[in-house]
Amino acid sequence: MKKILVLLALGFSMTGIAQENEAISFKKNELKGNALFLVLGAVEATYERIITNDSGLGISLFFVSNEDDFDTNFILSPYYRAYFGKKQAAGFFVEGFSSISTGVENKIYYSDSNGNVDNIDKDRYTDLALGFGIGSKWIHKRGFVFEINAGIGRNLFSDNSPEVIGRGGITLGYRF
Structure with a gap:
């Protein structure tokens, strides 16, 4: 009888169902360039790290x-995004960002009614901004990104800095 109980216990233990923790692996890094600014004569490059299926942290230069x-x-601008799409870190998103910017404020004084410039003063500034944005991101199955x-x-x-700043673009990149 002991042998039968031991064999039954051993049999049940071998056929027991074990739960496995399956790690979800996906591509978590993106490098992107702003095509709109490139056409206008500026360069904006962005790196984004996907944290979860619906959020990401990034920095833009x-x-x-x-x-x-x-x-x-x-401009150096870190941001946090929350995604609302069906795909991993894609679709409609809302972002909160900050930015450290430097630039020049031009003060122009006119001397006559013809519009001839008499004096141009340039005041440099460095400032910190806080803001929010919206957008949408599409991911190709091979990893190409359009945003x-x-x-x-x-x-x-x-x-000396502008009171309100804008952020935006048409961005192309790659997720790896």
């Missing part, structure tokens, strides 16, 4: 080589 084209010549986004923020400290 914007700069221009010719200060005459843009008032702002450098459209827009946002608005407010500079907090400098009197």
